[in-house]
Amino acid sequence: MKFSVFLDLIISGAFVLAAFLWYLAxxxxxxxxxxxxxxxxxxxxxxxxxxxxxxxxxxxxxxxFFSFIGSLSL
Known part of the structure; x- marks a missing residue:
């Protein structure tokens, strides 16, 4: 698998982490x-x-995240 496929997973994790940190702040x-x-x-x-x-x-x-899931099925 290419790194670009996992980049979607990393970006989705970053957005969710940012949402959690924004909530705490x-x-x-x-x-x-x-x-x-x-x-x-x-x-x-x-x-x-x-x-x-x-x-x-x-x-x-x-x-x-759904972009990551969609790229896995191809």
Whole structure:
């Protein structure tokens, strides 16, 4: 098998890892803002934006993973 076939698997893993790390960073940031007593509406808006980014990264990761699976069957 070529390395380019496994590159899809590596890229999909990188997207999923980035989504997980973004989740950890955003949850820590939201917790810190709540402890400081910042405006709750700003915190909720940031959480919403973070979830959009996490979902997008997961979709990209799944896309590359299915590309990897599709190249294996050929």
């Amino acid at each position: 955003s949850s820590d940031n939201a917790k810190t803002r709540r402890e400081k007593g910042d405006d709750e509406s700003i915190t909720k808006a940031e959480i919403f934006k973070s979830w959009i980014i996490i979902i997008l990264l997961c979709i990209l990761g799944l896309g590359y």
